[in-house]
Amino acid sequence: MKLTFIRKTVLSGNTNCPSLYRTDRDTFIVQGWRVTDTEALAQLEIPPHETVVEVPVDVLAEVLAASAA
Numbered sequence: 001m002k003l004t005f006i007r008k009t010v011l012s013g014n015t016n017c018p019s020l021y022r023t024d025r026d027t028f029i030v031q032g033w034r035v036t037d038t039e040a041l042a043q044l045e046i047p048p049h050e051t052v053v054e055v056p057v058d059v060l061a062e063v064l065a066a067s068a069a
Helices: 039-044 055-069
Strands: 003-008 019-023 028-031
Touching: 003 055, 019 055
Parallel strands: none
Antiparallel strands: 003 019, 019 028
């Protein structure tokens, strides 16, 4: 799988987290903060083979802006 970096949050400083990548399989890879809030997790049905991450709005706003252009 080939990844193409799209955007990282301005909150990341010198790291690349959270970030968004596009794959050559017509999917996206999301690198984010692991969700550990038990109240939030209780609202989701997460199968054992999946996980949930939190991503700041500025990362997704970049995707929306690019898709509108």
